[in-house]
Amino acid sequence: MKVQITGLNNYLARNIAVCLSEEGHEVSCLIRNRKFFYKHVPEKFGITILEGDLFRGALPTGFDKDTQVAFYFNQSPVNEIDIRMEMDLIALQRYVRALKFTACEHLIYVTKLADDNVDTVREYLGRSGLDYTVVRISNIIGKGSVLMNILSSLAKSKLVVLPKEFAVSRCQPIHLLDVCAYLNKILCDSGTYGKVFDVGGPEVMTYKEAFERYMDIAKLKKKVLALPGLSKPMSFLLGRYIYKFEQDVADAFNVYMRKDLVTVNKGLNTLYPAVSLASYGTSVSDALAAT
Incomplete structure (x- = not known):
């Protein structure tokens, strides 16, 4: 499966990229600086890197047109400063616009369990035309x-x-590898569309x-x-x-x-x-x- 990921400054995002690549998926990552990525992830994993900025300039280009699933990792460390949420929504909107030029149907939005802004994100994603799943992660x-x-x-x-x-x-x-296992299963599962899951x-x-x-x-x-x-x-x-x-x-x-x-929404325990x-x-x- 062809998977697009953004938010690679995020610890979990980098590890998910590696896990999915090792599972045989074709993984492409959007990041502002490839040197930063390769400081943390060796090139041996065969992950495609696209340099681009979701805040400045034209929409990022180069996404594989056959991309089937995309991940967006929220990088805001806290909720207490409104401008961070606004910036995250701007980046998410531009990411979705770029994905519209691909075959992507499923967007997985990954954030922290402390995130109180999930309803705002869901409201936007519900209008985006993409099926979506929101995953909130406890301490890894x-x-x-x-x-x-x-x-x-x-x-x-x-x-x-x-x-x-x-x-x-x-x-x-929660163990890092258990988070990877859950996200790998969510990739192709239409039963998760439109839902929020807590992972702990x-x-x-x-x-x-x-x-x-x-x-x-x-x-x-x-x-x-x-x-x-x-x-x-x-x-x-x-x-x-x-x-x-x-x-x-x-x-x-x-x-x-x-x-x-x-965790509150523990549906993944039942699903998997x-x-x-x-x-x-x-x-x-x-x-x-x-x-």
Whole structure:
């Protein structure tokens, strides 16, 4: 199957491109800078690269006219700044316009479980003329994922001081390969058209529990203090300058720690019972072994 993907700055998007290529699909990726892509994905995977910008200039060209399925990965790290949502919609609209010159019928929109703007996206996609599926992903466990970067950075500190939400907010981490398995099955499944699916792992836990279990698996010991009264700016400063998170990781840390990332629309479990989800312990062990 011929698959078009955009949003390759996204960790998951790059890994999905590789997974689909290894499954035998013909994968083409739209990205602004091919050098950036090849920093993360070796050329050996045979993925076709198209350079283009969904925000500037003419519509991207060069899409394979026989493209059957397309992925759009939302790259906005947070929902709190309206302009980010507006920019994402502009990019999505231009992507859909470019796909109209192909045989594409199915667009899979992939975003974060924290995304509160799905209704706006669905309203647009419903008018686009393309069948669509929206997939919201919880925290991913894999080498280089945001959650693994957060956990490993915290583990390097002698004393971990975090907002009280760290001990209260819940997450549902999922193995990277399980996400790949779900998205691969959605490709050709008309039963997913027009629907929203949440994707998460088999276990729900607080971030504090996730960190403590990570420490057990990594055979490390740290004292964790969850303090009340830490504002968002203070939490950001902790993440950016004390724990040395990258900018996107610091943003994610500040937002995700303050809300539950637990699945609601769990239809994929019923649709694809053959996908056996890895436990949190197995997911973390696999990610650490790949480091």
